[in-house]
Amino acid sequence: MTLTAPANPALNVTARRAVYPFTAIVGQEEMKLALMLNVIDPKIGGVMIMGDRGTGKSTTIRALADLLPEIDVVADDPFNCHPTDPDLMSDELRQRITKGENVPVVKRKVQMIDLPLGATEDRVCGTIDIEKALSEGVKAFEPGLLAKANRGILYVDEVNLLDDHLVDVLLDSAASGWNTVEREGISIRHPARFVLVGSGNPEEGELRPQLLDRFGMHAEIRTVKDPTLRVKIVEERSAFDSDPQGYLEKCQVEQDAVQKSLIDAQNLLKSVQIDYDLRVQISQVCAELDVDGLRGDLVTNRAAKAIAAFEGRTNVTVDDIRRVVTLCLRHRLRKDPLESIDSGSKVEKVFCRVFGLPEPEQKMPAVAGKR
CATH class of the missing domain: 3.40.50.300 (P-loop containing nucleotide triphosphate hydrolases)
Structure with missing residues (x-):
């Protein structure tokens, strides 16, 4: 596409x-x-x-x-x-x-x-x-x-x-x-x-x-538990349902900005580079997690490049990898069909150890945006 x-x-x-x-x-x-x-x-x-x-x-x-x-x-x-x-x-x-x-x-x-x-x-x-x-x-x-x-x-x-x-x-x-x-x-x-x-x-x-x-x-x-945030979600949806066209017009500037970012990112993607050392560390994370095959390595590399392109950069950073590695690997850890999928804590621990970073006290949300 x-x-x-x-x-x-x-x-x-x-x-x-x-x-x-x-x-x-x-x-x-x-x-x-x-x-x-x-x-x-x-x-x-x-x-x-x-x-x-x-x-x-x-x-x-x-x-x-x-x-x-x-x-x-x-x-x-x-x-x-x-x-x-x-x-x-x-x-x-x-x-x-x-x-x-x-x-x-x-x-x-x-x-x-x-x-x-x-x-x-x-x-x-x-x-x-x-x-x-x-x-x-x-x-x-x-x-x-x-x-x-x-x-x-x-x-x-x-x-x-x-x-x-x-x-x-x-x-x-x-x-x-x-x-x-x-x-x-x-x-x-x-x-x-x-x-x-x-x-x-x-x-x-x-x-x-x-x-x-x-x-x-x-x-x-997961279902939002914060009451204040739940109220905001209900209010936004109610506002849209009561006046769809007016609500769309209110959001149009932000919509156009995200649309332009996606177009620019697709055009920039071919120019994005990821250093050899970072690629080796990604593969080391996959190996230590005992991920079967090479899909985990490939997808993590692609996703890191895509997030860099979305933010208008041509070089992948460690932070880019951190924001996508859980999304790319958590579902590849399950060997037994009766096991549940890891929430991502195991991936983050191994990632932090391989990349020499301190482990976060709590899971960091994966948020992308223009800087």
């Missing part, structure tokens, strides 16, 4: 459906940070959000999708293909461009696709009309949800209740950036690059460790 600045930076708030603004969400900094970093670098691999009921998981994800600017897409393409980037084109579109065809381009809001729990594999991946393919000799393909989610956000609520096979399909597509459908010797593939966001309530069960490891980051959210 490549973001581009809108032609008019002031979004027309009166011409679109009112969605609660991202910048008005109180608290839940860990979840917001993880989501923004995945927008900056979708190769981080998505976010698994686990938390209590009614803590704003769905609201936050919809708010992020609404915050993102419009993207350029090919007008008549079912996969939201990019008109100029070959890596984000389907094979058919590449052939059309190679032949010199003129492809119409339109701007479209970033899609957020909800995947229902009862969805079948055909609904998710798409289907091939075998009869039409055999009788007419054409590849008749009916796109699924992965096609609609290309260059957008795919949200799976209660992902821990989804069939393991479907979770595997989603994670494979998110990792490779392509969805391949094969039926009776006929094969069709299309780009499927999306930010995968799963959410769930830990009371209803956890994902298997093998599937959890495939998610780039794991955010934990």
Whole structure:
């Protein structure tokens, strides 16, 4: 998902459906940070959000999708293909461009696709009309949800209740950036690059460790206990419900500022460097935590670069790593499916020891912002 600045930076708030603004969400900094970093670098691999009921998981994800600017897409393409980037084109579109065809381009809001729990594999991946393919000799393909989610956000609520096979399909597509459908010797593939966001309530069960490891980051959210903060959340929501358009206009300056930061961060990301010594220390943390495989190392490096880019810097600092390391590693420590996921204290202790830092008395919130 490549973001581009809108032609008019002031979004027309009166011409679109009112969605609660991202910048008005109180608290839940860990979840917001993880989501923004995945927008900056979708190769981080998505976010698994686990938390209590009614803590704003769905609201936050919809708010992020609404915050993102419009993207350029090919007008008549079912996969939201990019008109100029070959890596984000389907094979058919590449052939059309190679032949010199003129492809119409339109701007479209970033899609957020909800995947229902009862969805079948055909609904998710798409289907091939075998009869039409055999009788007419054409590849008749009916796109699924992965096609609609290309260059957008795919949200799976209660992902821990989804069939393991479907979770595997989603994670494979998110990792490779392509969805391949094969039926009776006929094969069709299309780009499927999306930010995968799963959410769930830990009371209803956890994902298997093998599937959890495939998610780039794991955010934990809890019900706010502070009465003053709870009152503020209720007041803000009530103000939005009573006058959605007026509330959006009040938040528009902050919304535009965050949107610009995300666009700038994507453009800056390729220039961000992380010192060799820091990379070695990240790997040492992963090794001491006995993290299987190298996904933990890769994701932590990517996330640290993304947070540096978000704050307008081209060099990763120890503080950048500290703010993302728990998000990237806590869900990779569980070896037994019956174990609960570590809250992050174990990761922080090892991190502080490897990097030679004093251990914090209490957990530090992961907050990102312009400095």
